[in-house]
Amino acid sequence: xTDTAPRAADTTADPGAARPSITRLVRGRIDEVAAGWIDLxxxxxxADGTLDRAVFRNYLEQDFLxxxxxxxxxxxxxxxxxxxxxxxxxxxxxxxxxxxxxxHHRRASAPFGCDFESATPSTELGDYLDFFEEIKxxxxxxxxxxxxxxxxxxxxxxxxxxxxxxDGEYATWLRIYSGDxxxxxxxRHLALLDDLDITPERALELTDRxxxxxxxxxxxxxRT
Numbered sequence: 001x002t003d004t005a006p007r008a009a010d011t012t013a014d015p016g017a018a019r020p021s022i023t024r025l026v027r028g029r030i031d032e033v034a035a036g037w038i039d040l041x042x043x044x045x046x047a048d049g050t051l052d053r054a055v056f057r058n059y060l061e062q063d064f065l066x067x068x069x070x071x072x073x074x075x076x077x078x079x080x081x082x083x084x085x086x087x088x089x090x091x092x093x094x095x096x097x098x099x100x101x102x103x104h105h106r107r108a109s110a111p112f113g114c115d116f117e118s119a120t121p122s123t124e125l126g127d128y129l130d131f132f133e134e135i136k137x138x139x140x141x142x143x144x145x146x147x148x149x150x151x152x153x154x155x156x157x158x159x160x161x162x163x164x165x166x167d168g169e170y171a172t173w174l175r176i177y178s179g180d181x182x183x184x185x186x187x188r189h190l191a192l193l194d195d196l197d198i199t200p201e202r203a204l205e206l207t208d209r210x211x212x213x214x215x216x217x218x219x220x221x222x223r224t
Contacts (some may be wrong), residue, residue: 003111005122006120009053017100021194021196022144022193022194022198022200022203023190023191023193023198025165025202025203025204026144026151026193026207027147027151027190028149029204029208030147030148030151030152030155030207030209031155031210031213033152033208033211033213034152034155034156034159035155037155037156037159037215037218038156038159038160038163040055040219041219041220042055042059042213042218042219043156043159043160044163045163046160046164046170047159047160047163047164047170048163048164048168049165049169049171050210052162052219053112053169054222055221055222056112056119056170057109057222058110058122058221058222058223059218059220060105060108060109060112060114061114061115061116061119062119062121062122062124062125062217062220063105063168064102064105064106064109064114064116064148065116065118065119065121065125066100066125066128066129066217067097067105067130068099068102070097070146070149070150071094071097071102072091073094073136073142073146074091074094074097074156075090076093076213077090077139077142077143078090078091080095081139082140089162089188089192091218092188092210093185093188093189094178096181096184096188097143097185098124100181100182100185101181101182101185102189103223107112108172108173109173110144111169111172112169122218122223124213124216124217124219125217126212127190127216128214128216128217130208131145131210131213132145132146136206138200138218140195140196140197141177141198141202141206143189143192143193143196143209144193144196144198144202144203144206144207145209146189146210147189147190147193147205147207147209147210148207148210148211148213148214150185150189151186151189151190152185152211152214153181153182153185154182155193156218157174157182160174161174187206206218
């Protein structure tokens with residue numbers, strides 16, 4: 001049977017050894033890698049307003065599919081959790097995505113003519129979803145694997161706000177995504193990590209894999 005419920009960190013193996021903070025470890029790796037994301041073609045094009053609308057429309061459609069899947073991961077974690085407090089935390093995170101982020105996404109996408117109903121997963125999205133399907137049997141792996149998205153996206157938004165020029169459609173999209181709700185959801189997710197039973201090595205392995213998938217997701221182009 002696979003392990004679908006979060007486990008408390010094991011502190012019995014070596015009581016004298018200081019266990020590194022998983023949150024700090026994962027967050028630091030994401031900060032380090034994501035520092036260069038502003039130079040990715042899509043993000044640079046958003047910042048200066050020159051990105052091809054077709055590329056951005058494709059990104060928004062794929063991101064809509066991804067966000068809906070991401071919310072269902074929290075629902076799955078809530079269903080598997082045996083601790084009432086954890087259930088409540090997962091439900092709140094899922095609700096924040098369904099009630100806030102997807103609504104923001106629809107409003108921000110309106111000027112770009114997105115067709116969410118007809119959108120199908122790209123290769124990049126398929127690779128990302130395969131990653132989550134691979135690790136879905138372990139809640140600790142799943143929560144760490146989710147972090148480069150929820151925290152890395154926050155890093156990307158921060159970079160874009162600092163680099164953005166002009167006041168066109170991309171600036172409007174960025175303003176819609178600059179509210180406090182996303183920041184609050186990000187911090188609620190990060191607060192879960194230090195209670196996980198996962199080694200630092202495994203946490204960094206999953207973080208690096210997810211960062212590669214996140215970078216590929218940002219770089220994707222419409223299928224021709």
